[in-house]
Amino acid sequence: MASPPITPWSDEELRSKVGQLFIVGLHGHVASEDIKTLIRTHKVGAVILFLRNVDSATQLLQLTNSLQETARKAGHKQGLFIAVDQENGLVTRIKSPVAAQLPGSMALGATGDAENAYKIASATAETLKSFGINANYAPIADVNSEPKNPVIGVRSPSDNPETVGRFVSAQVRGLSEGGVIPCVKHFPGHGDTAVDSHYGLPVITKTRAQLDACELVPFRRALAEGVDSVMTAHIALPGIGDPTLSDDHPSKKVPASLNPDAIKILREEMKYNGMIVSDCLEMDGVRATFGTEKGAVMALKAGTDCVMICHTMSAQVGAIEQVTAAVKSGELSLDAIQASVARVEALKSKYVSNAPIPISTLADCQARNAKQDSLASAVYAKSTTVVRSVAGSFPIPSDSTKKIVFISPGKKPAGGGAVESGEEKTREPYTPSTYIDLLRLHDPRVVDVRFHDGIPLSPEDEKHVAEADIVIFATRNASLSPYQKNYGLSLGKMFGDKLIVIATCDPYDFLEEMDEIRNYITIYEPTIPAFKSAVDIIFGVTKPLGSLPVGTLPTKYDIMPLSKSDDDVLHLWNLWQTILPKWPMELKRLAKSLRQEHGHHFIHEAGFVMSFFFSIEGINHGKITAVGVLPKYRGKGLGTALIAKAREALTEQGQLKSLQIGSVFPRYWPGVPIDFTQETKNFFLHRGFRKPVEPTARDFYRNITGEIAPPDILARVAKLPLKFVPWSPGLYDECIAKQRANFKNIGWVEAYERLASVNQHHEALVAIDPTTNAQLGWTLMCSPSAVVLDDFAFINLLPSKNKTGLIGCVGVDKEARGKGVGLALLVKAIENMKERGVEGVMIDWVTIRGFYELLGFEVAWEYESCEW
Numbered sequence: 001m002a003s004p005p006i007t008p009w010s011d012e013e014l015r016s017k018v019g020q021l022f023i024v025g026l027h028g029h030v031a032s033e034d035i036k037t038l039i040r041t042h043k044v045g046a047v048i049l050f051l052r053n054v055d056s057a058t059q060l061l062q063l064t065n066s067l068q069e070t071a072r073k074a075g076h077k078q079g080l081f082i083a084v085d086q087e088n089g090l091v092t093r094i095k096s097p098v099a100a101q102l103p104g105s106m107a108l109g110a111t112g113d114a115e116n117a118y119k120i121a122s123a124t125a126e127t128l129k130s131f132g133i134n135a136n137y138a139p140i141a142d143v144n145s146e147p148k149n150p151v152i153g154v155r156s157p158s159d160n161p162e163t164v165g166r167f168v169s170a171q172v173r174g175l176s177e178g179g180v181i182p183c184v185k186h187f188p189g190h191g192d193t194a195v196d197s198h199y200g201l202p203v204i205t206k207t208r209a210q211l212d213a214c215e216l217v218p219f220r221r222a223l224a225e226g227v228d229s230v231m232t233a234h235i236a237l238p239g240i241g242d243p244t245l246s247d248d249h250p251s252k253k254v255p256a257s258l259n260p261d262a263i264k265i266l267r268e269e270m271k272y273n274g275m276i277v278s279d280c281l282e283m284d285g286v287r288a289t290f291g292t293e294k295g296a297v298m299a300l301k302a303g304t305d306c307v308m309i310c311h312t313m314s315a316q317v318g319a320i321e322q323v324t325a326a327v328k329s330g331e332l333s334l335d336a337i338q339a340s341v342a343r344v345e346a347l348k349s350k351y352v353s354n355a356p357i358p359i360s361t362l363a364d365c366q367a368r369n370a371k372q373d374s375l376a377s378a379v380y381a382k383s384t385t386v387v388r389s390v391a392g393s394f395p396i397p398s399d400s401t402k403k404i405v406f407i408s409p410g411k412k413p414a415g416g417g418a419v420e421s422g423e424e425k426t427r428e429p430y431t432p433s434t435y436i437d438l439l440r441l442h443d444p445r446v447v448d449v450r451f452h453d454g455i456p457l458s459p460e461d462e463k464h465v466a467e468a469d470i471v472i473f474a475t476r477n478a479s480l481s482p483y484q485k486n487y488g489l490s491l492g493k494m495f496g497d498k499l500i501v502i503a504t505c506d507p508y509d510f511l512e513e514m515d516e517i518r519n520y521i522t523i524y525e526p527t528i529p530a531f532k533s534a535v536d537i538i539f540g541v542t543k544p545l546g547s548l549p550v551g552t553l554p555t556k557y558d559i560m561p562l563s564k565s566d567d568d569v570l571h572l573w574n575l576w577q578t579i580l581p582k583w584p585m586e587l588k589r590l591a592k593s594l595r596q597e598h599g600h601h602f603i604h605e606a607g608f609v610m611s612f613f614f615s616i617e618g619i620n621h622g623k624i625t626a627v628g629v630l631p632k633y634r635g636k637g638l639g640t641a642l643i644a645k646a647r648e649a650l651t652e653q654g655q656l657k658s659l660q661i662g663s664v665f666p667r668y669w670p671g672v673p674i675d676f677t678q679e680t681k682n683f684f685l686h687r688g689f690r691k692p693v694e695p696t697a698r699d700f701y702r703n704i705t706g707e708i709a710p711p712d713i714l715a716r717v718a719k720l721p722l723k724f725v726p727w728s729p730g731l732y733d734e735c736i737a738k739q740r741a742n743f744k745n746i747g748w749v750e751a752y753e754r755l756a757s758v759n760q761h762h763e764a765l766v767a768i769d770p771t772t773n774a775q776l777g778w779t780l781m782c783s784p785s786a787v788v789l790d791d792f793a794f795i796n797l798l799p800s801k802n803k804t805g806l807i808g809c810v811g812v813d814k815e816a817r818g819k820g821v822g823l824a825l826l827v828k829a830i831e832n833m834k835e836r837g838v839e840g841v842m843i844d845w846v847t848i849r850g851f852y853e854l855l856g857f858e859v860a861w862e863y864e865s866c867e868w
């Protein structure tokens, strides 16, 4: 038997590294012996807290301090990640009175203003930090596109992917600026499933294109904006892997959290280099399919950095042992483990301190909670939504003598079942018993009636209901709970305009029953302050301000493919001139580029998008050249819709290797001009286009009416034993062959071919070795009449206007580089162009520094690249 590969690390080092990749949960209110063993012996680097770990403010801070102390004493180089799922709203692990109750994502979505999301996330960070919690597994970036979804529902801000992206971005910013690590979850999107991955493995059968258009949108934006971490979900997505595999192939059934194809989307396509964590591997989506321990190895092997096991010590230790064994056997790559450890360490140095937080700091706790309560109540007031109402039904005047009966679903008196892992279930179909107190603050006589599935009302309650002048009926997810739904509909029949329904969780309960339920209010979470804001509206204390963040039809824009008719071209030109006044276009030039065959352009009454598709040696590229919307129509989603149209059209041509903002031929901007407003740059970033770290590209310009080059350079050029001749048909084959072999730039060789095709060889220059007659270098030296210049949208905006020539596509054969051939080509090209009446020269798309400057060229325009 072959002996297993030996790691370069000692057992102690290996244990420390593996431990850093685990996130574990504990039971109880103090650091248990189990968690201490995990931290001391197994060097576990991250702990997740639940409701079961929170009793009071002092206890919580003592717990986190003692966890950090254990790590410190056990010799951990850095402190622990101490994390929680404080999504707020429905999923609030640290509850009032320990922390203020803050609104969850859908309540935030209903305010329509992402600034509220930022403020609430900042408040969350302030609270978490005060308790020594440095990571939050929030916000939810899932799009709630499936109303029947039992997992996400109101935990997502909306069913519109762009809106989700906007709110997620604000929440991420609020948390990270507040010193808490945000984590967007559940990649690649848990919104369109009817199965909860706690209890089974959901399958999303969408195609990759559908995922791109919906689920991936908020993740792409958060990642482009550099979110620190992302959590993967236990959801199978057969649409993301190899399309040639049969439907029953095992890899189609692997949850994303364990699937290398899913991680590849993050690492390779989205170029994400932050920390990837898995959702809890004790959820049935993994536990019941592959097993928690094996799941840990599979997740790390797939490219996840950290795995989470929340509940059971034996599973936690078992998984650590299996991962350690997999590193020793070579099943898990040392490089990958090292890279994950490095990501953990980098994030810890940014956010984690293991210094104890003095208990005395909790003196501020009450004041902070009071401040946050008032922030929250202002936001709840902006979110609570009157979906529809009949005039006169409410507000109820304070001196009303009418009999008000409040009916709500109660917890079933018998049974109830064990509460799993100390957590409340978020889908319980009953509402808090304290709602009545809020109503009685306005009218102490309000009658409280609780109803239950399968249990008839008592005769006394029946009598109250029969005598009611106004019924306020609270539901909780009635669209999934037939007894609530049916009872609500029967109340609707009985009371008509006198029935006011409050959906306390998902807003779908009676969204469609407009005739039966005429007064319908949605509050998006069954929390006390959310319900209070509905009561305030019913009794006229506040006016309704929220609007439904789901179920509203997205704005449909009448966007058409550009027909290339004179009318369409003229319309686009008119839009261009108004939208981009600093970059005026000649109509003829624009028309010519719009009519090129590889163009995919779209037009709307108030906006346009231009894009081009290229395929070079079988590799496809898309360029979104320009997008514009008339100022008065901006901020309403038209720009987003135009970009989406262009992307769709380009992807339909074939799978794209790259999609960039910019253009090659026709040549508008190589990327995004750096002096575009930040708002415009953000527009692309927020749509998921990344800003690569490469150097900017520059267009250079120089007036050539004076000297051709400084004397020392002219002298150097004169000494070169080379011949410089205008290109000619006889030089065609060698030139093209060598260029193809040397340079892969899109459009480069094509530019030479285009000159040749119209017999304009003399618009390029060739350097030749006179002894061998071999061609060594080439450059375009185009006068304004060269065909290639038709493609340069902005060349005539330079100071020499229509006497501007172009030097571009300068290339020197590999063997001849570093000997001054390039510089000489430039000098000779300028000489030749000057002789032909050119007054200024543009050099196109330069990424190298310090070369063209030698000849006195200066930067005319500068661009940053922007890639999807």
Ligand SMILES: CC(C)(COP(=O)(O)OP(=O)(O)OC[C@H]1O[C@@H](n2cnc3c(N)ncnc32)[C@H](O)[C@@H]1OP(=O)(O)O)[C@@H](O)C(=O)NCCC(=O)NCCS
Binding pocket: 162, 166, 579, 580, 625, 626, 627, 628, 629, 630, 633, 634, 635, 636, 637, 638, 639, 640, 641, 676, 680, 682, 683, 686, 687
């Ligand atoms: C860049 C440009 C095309 C964007 O067009 P737009 O129609 O305003 O784009 P959208 O409305 O889709 O998106 C703009 C913002 O409005 C927001 N928005 C859209 N609909 C919204 C709504 N119903 N409620 C609130 N915000 C909304 C978007 O979310 C986005 O904000 P975000 O980026 O923070 O998420 C436009 O500003 C423009 O023409 N600029 C000048 C031309 C230019 O420089 N073009 C680039 C050349 S390549």
